[in-house]
Amino acid sequence: MKQFKSIKRTYGAFVNAGIQDFIAYKASFFGFFIGEIFMCFVMYFIWKAVYASTGRTDFMGFSMIDMMVYVFLTHISGFLIQTDATFSIASEIKDGSIIMRMIKPVNVDLSILFFEFGSKIMIITCVFVPVMVGLEIYRYITLGYVAFKLVRLILFMISISISYLLSFYLNLIFGYLAFYLLNIWGFGVLKEELIKFFSGAVIPIAFFPGVVRKVFSFLPFASLTYTPVMIYMEKYNGMKLIFNLSLQIVWLLVFIGLSRGLWKWAEKRLAVQGG
Amino acid sequence: MIRFLKLYRVFVAQFIKNLMEYRIDFLTGATSFLIGQVTNILFITIIFNQIPSLAGWKYYEIMFIYGYSLLPKGIDHLLTDNLWNVAYFIVRKGDFDKYLTRPINPLMHVIMEKFQFDALGELITGIILVIYSSIKLKLTPGFGEVAVILITIVFGTLIFTSVKIACCAIAFWIKRSGSILQIFYMSSDFARYPITIYNKGVRFIISYVIPFAFTSFYPAAYLLRGGNGILCAGKTMLISTVIFGISIIIWNRGISAYESAGS
Structure with missing residues (x-):
């Protein structure tokens, strides 16, 4: 309890700063958000045409409603697990401002993490809740009954939290690597595209x-958005659910270990010039 | 105009030198855009393993439309990428003053300053897709078709550039318009697929409000299915000229409303 209080005292300020930052830059966030919603609607129309062309109600085990839940939930999950860790760490290492984090009595990765918690709180209230309500209303209207299950939402929240941490540490590692490259932006886009592909954001x-499916579902990328979305859609049940949640945790631990190791290594070699 | 081309050569030469220095950067940038496109193509392919046609369009026809949409988009991306910087950073930081003090048209200067080779990822994918699907569809373009291709690519590029200029100019009033630009730019995604799959509202918007359908679907549909070539090329020219005119008016008003930011 005492320890919890001290964490709260140390990192509470970072959460607050994160909220402030989100409010200051909300315009650029909503730009991206509306862009993504456009993409969801493009997908909606494509799938509608696909289902009309097959004449069936089922496409590889997904109904039209399943597909819509999949498309919207995957995009929203993308926002929930999105992190700027790569960019923060790479640019701070480059311009030397990382030293400001190192001389404070806080953990470098935890201070970035708590800063991002702030913006996540805002995203959940401003984006996640309204979109989910809309989606469930759509499901209710087309199905004629309430398909929403609270247990699934809770499981989804647990799973997506692990996804976020996984994404955070994955990006932190990318950040340490980006240190060697100059085009952080190009590198970031490349990374995003690869993650999108392997995590099933474009194609379930x-x-x-x-064989490809088996390999993909074991890779850490599937643990990012695919697992939580499948859990919410009740495609993962019983043992499969437990297995996939455990797989997420295993990957998370692996990446925490890797990033700590890399940081120790980088810390020794880091030379900050000027000030 | 000759002076402009001369200057442009100097700027491009400068930029190529820069590029030679940061070769890996260029490779990462171009590869990332290439992979983005390849993912989408895989998506279409996987869907078509299950269905014979999408709203009456066959696999290679969809590929052709998709590839065609990348050509004007890619050319615009290659040439006018600096507008993104103006929308996001340059006006906000007060760095725009630099363009106003030089003896060149500020818009020309902004555009000339950067040559975005990342766009080759999109352009190359587009060219390969168009050529490959034309062979598969046994398309044999005659003189008329080639003319339509050239006209629609040039004026299609102008549509992209105009939308970017207009959104970018908003930054002169509100300091930062990157997100507005982002929204409008992303709406071009609708034009990558046959617009017959959309409902009337969406169709109207991408044809006459943000006319991206004229950069890809209309010309591609003409080349695939035939029709009135002169009407197709003419409409594209007319619409892109109108939107270009509007965007220049917004830009000029923006410049006169511009007050330097920063200290």
């Missing part, structure tokens, strides 16, 4: 042929 992993 279930649509890939046999």
Whole structure:
């Protein structure tokens, strides 16, 4: 309890700063958000045409409503797990301002993490809740009954929290690597595209042929958005659910270990010039 | 105009030198845009393994439309990428003053300053897709078709550039318009697929409000299915000229409203 209080005292300020930052730059966030919503609607129309062309109600195990939940939830999950860790760490290492984090009695990664918590709180209230309500109303209207289950939402929240931490540490590692490259922006886009592809954001992993699907679902990228979305959609049940949640945790631990190791290594070699 | 081209050569030469120095950067940038496109193509391919046609369009026709949409988008991306910087940072930081003090048209200067080679990722994918799907569809373009291709690519590029100029100019009033630009730019995603799959509202918007459909679907549909080539090229020219005119008016008003930011 005492320890918790001290963490709260130390990092509470970072959470606050994160909220302030989000409010200051809300315009640019909503720009991206509306852009993503456009993309969701493009997908909506494509899938509508696809289902109309097949004449079936089922496409590789997904109904039209499933597909819509998948498309919107995947995009929203993308926002929930999105992190600027790569960029923060890479640019701070480059311009030397990382030293400001190192001389404070806080953990470098935790201070960035808590800063981001602030913006996540805002995203959940401003984006996640309204979109989910809209989605559930859509489901209710098309299905004629309430498909929403509280247990699934709670499981989803647990799973997406692990996803976020995983994404954070994955990005932190990318950040340490970006140290060697100058085009952090290009590198970031490349990373985003790869993650999008391997995590099933464009094509559900279930649509890939046999072996590819098996490999993809074991990779850490599937643990990012695919697992929580599948849990919410009740595609993962029983043992499969427990297995996939555990897989998420295993990957998380691996990446925390890796990033700590890399940081120790980088810390020794870091030379900050000027001031 | 000759002076402009001369200057442009100097700027490009400068930029190529820069590029030679940061070769890996260029590779990462171009590869990232390439991978983005390849993912989308895989998506279409996987869907088409299950269905024979999408709203009446066959696989290679969809590929052709998709590839065609990348050509004007890619050329615009290659040439006018600096507008993004103006919208996001340059006006906000007060750095725009620099352009106003030079003896060149500020808009020309902004555009000339940067040559974005990342765009080659999109352009190359587009060219490959268009050529490959034309072979598969046994398209044999005659003189008329080639003319339509050239006209629509040039004026399609102008549509992209105009939308960017207009959104970018908003920054002169509100200091930062990157997100507005982002929204309008992303709406071009609708034009990558046959617009017949959309409902009337969306179709109207991407044809006449933010006319991205004229950069890809209309010309591609003409080349695939035939129709009135002169009407198709003419409409594209007319619409892009109108939108370009509007964007220049907004830009000029913006410049006169511009007050330097920063200290």
